[in-house]
Amino acid sequence: MAYNKNDRRSRTKGRPTLNEVAHRAGVSPITASRALRGVATVAEELVRKVEEAARELGYIANPAARALASAHSQSVLVLVPSLANQLFIDTLEAIHSVLRPKGLEVVIGNFHYSREEEEDLLRNYLAYQPRGLLLTGFERTESSRRMIEASGLPCVYMMDLDSGSGLHCVGFSQVNAGAAAARHLLSRGRQRIAFVAAQLDQRTLLRGDGFRRTLQQAGRYDPAFEILTPRPSSVGLGSELFAQLLAAQPQIDGIFFCNDDLAQGALLEAARHGVKVPEQVAVLGFNDLPSSAFMVPRLSSIRTPREIIGRRAAEQLLDLIAGKTIAEPVQDMGFELVLREST
Amino acid sequence: MAYNKNDRRSRTKGRPTLNEVAHRAGVSPITASRALRGVATVAEELVRKVEEAARELGYIANPAARALASAHSQSVLVLVPSLANQLFIDTLEAIHSVLRPKGLEVVIGNFHYSREEEEDLLRNYLAYQPRGLLLTGFERTESSRRMIEASGLPCVYMMDLDSGSGLHCVGFSQVNAGAAAARHLLSRGRQRIAFVAAQLDQRTLLRGDGFRRTLQQAGRYDPAFEILTPRPSSVGLGSELFAQLLAAQPQIDGIFFCNDDLAQGALLEAARHGVKVPEQVAVLGFNDLPSSAFMVPRLSSIRTPREIIGRRAAEQLLDLIAGKTIAEPVQDMGFELVLREST
């Protein structure tokens, strides 16, 4: 029983170890390790034996020991600003579907739209020595940037492209998306077009920039038609801001909401007060959440390709981890104007 | 430089180690370890010194080494059936707020309402040797049950109580909640009351049981007024099922939806087709999602105390980890009927 350290009182919970697997398969521990990881050159016959032994014992490698010995874990750190937004859930789901089959664990960090919290998460989770990072946007503290740099880890930035030169990023141009929203409302003959935004993260602001610039070029920009608030986006807030905006600027005939939940709240508030959408006011959302297609009237929106972004970002990260050079480090996945009844 | 193993080519990324902290503080590594963990008896003066040294070096303990040496990680495994439902996001947030300050990492496992996936997650994540488990409901495979049992880990079950005797659980009676829904619709004078459910997880079915039984007792149960589908719950599905139900059973005058998103879809579909709510049909939801209060008409619902459940479950788990005995292993957090315009 030399392979089993039960002679001395063991601290472990009695889970089988690699040593026991190796012993049962009649090979050395290191060969068992190699066989199970599929590394290098182990004869097929031995691989079979080791795998069988592992199965019989119900062996699961101890990730802590593995991480300590190899100086890295089998995890990928994904940092998102919120879990309350279905957008990021969809993205995470897509990431998961790519990384899980490769044996990588997805570690989710929610930084609640706070740069400081993101920095904290980085500091803590980098200690786990993940294989790579998937980050949202480019807006972060200088410390965070330094930690990412110093870690030397493969890193892909998701969602935005507008200031990602030199970085690996998968997303779409927030500025262009905002511009497209403006063009759409203009094309519908709207004259007094408002912009309502909450949360005010970088991507929302960039959307606003594109939107504003396009209205300016068309000579239709009026700063009085903007509501920006750092409060978190929600249906309730959308209702509130819609009422507030129409009370202050009754002549408005088109509104771009930086998020579908705000737009949904607006539609509900409009219905409540008999405001005709789109006749009196056209309403355009952003992200195209699943429920938007069922609103009354059905909400026009800009569909963001979060599933593809998640998938591609994860795939790109896999390539980086594998040491491949990336042909296209900046991947523009575009966006799609989804026209429904509300505009 | 005996404390720094740079003499030999090191595999590490050059992050400072406990040895270096200890050396700088002029103490032994084990004392530094104790000082930083706040364990046992280390003189205040030394603790101060060690903490200072750690700060100066930017030392962060290596969780893998820690886990390997101590035979457990600093994580708690939380298994939820979905992240698409705001219910579980709120629960997770609450859990986080309790466990994070205690230095415990929350590891999220999403099993997509699949028992097999839950079993897989358990098998994989148990290898990380978490400090405890927070699980959703009681419905799982026999294998899963055995793994939980065999792990010997503290475990708290969330959301349901109905079959949790002998276990530590925090939630509310799904059966009673269903019964309350039925009583409410009956109290509104409704005669032909329907039940619409999706997903069909155990908790949904229990709600249905309570609802059904109460209608039966009132002599108002009609199996033709039930729609059950395993499809995942969504606003779109709610619209669809509402239309389907009213087409088949136009005389229906009250509906209990097992989830707010379904009910929201129903309200939207009703508005679209001029069905008066609550005059023609009363609509009652479940969970009271944030947007429900802003629907037209405002949706009546049963508010489930997910934040408190998350918090209490996490606190109870902390107690179990600390080895305390729990005075009240079964905590009924109740539920609240939120009356709005739709009933």
Added chain:
DNA sequence: CGACCATAGGATAGCGCTGTCTTTGCGAAC
């Protein structure tokens, strides 16, 4: 046919911490 080399498998030595025992120091009790 011997030097050479590629290849499969093993021996060794840690990775960076913490559990457990041991030692040290110092005041209280006799």
Added chain:
DNA sequence: GTTCGCAAAGACAGCGCTATCCTATGGTCG
């Protein structure tokens, strides 16, 4: 003054793996 007890700090060993070197084997080539 000696013994005891207890608290504080350290020594030691090892958690369960894998990186790295090393050895044995058999084939290839001039």
